[in-house]
Amino acid sequence: MTFNDAVEKLDLPKPEKAEKGKPAGKKKVMSFAPHHMISKIDLSGFKTVSRSSLKELLEAIELLPCLRALSLRDNGITDDHDKEVLSIFDNKSIVKVDLSQNLMKKLGGQIGKKLKDECSHITWIDLT
Numbered sequence: 001m002t003f004n005d006a007v008e009k010l011d012l013p014k015p016e017k018a019e020k021g022k023p024a025g026k027k028k029v030m031s032f033a034p035h036h037m038i039s040k041i042d043l044s045g046f047k048t049v050s051r052s053s054l055k056e057l058l059e060a061i062e063l064l065p066c067l068r069a070l071s072l073r074d075n076g077i078t079d080d081h082d083k084e085v086l087s088i089f090d091n092k093s094i095v096k097v098d099l100s101q102n103l104m105k106k107l108g109g110q111i112g113k114k115l116k117d118e119c120s121h122i123t124w125i126d127l128t
Helices: 003-009 051-061 079-088 106-117
Strands: 040-042 069-071 096-098 124-126
Touching: 003 051, 051 079, 079 106
Parallel strands: 040 069, 069 096, 096 124
Antiparallel strands: none
């Protein structure tokens, strides 16, 4: 199973797509379906993660009202995933993040800077 397959299997809510020729709506509609009331997502150990599948996951978790923890341990996340990883910290409902055992060098410094300057909602993070 790939990372993308695992994201699809979670059956997360999909953001509304704008119709052709019409501007996209800015309002995000939260999903309160029983299977969307999860508080933790653990997608660890996939070794390779594409930027597109990570972006798809992050768009979907914006619509989960109860999500508090996200674990992406040992997924081969590198400095190339900087925009997607840094956007995790923009989601104010996520308070615990596990990005350990990934191949982040410069990205670790960028995360530290973002935590210091912008994030006060993160209570636990693992970047080892």
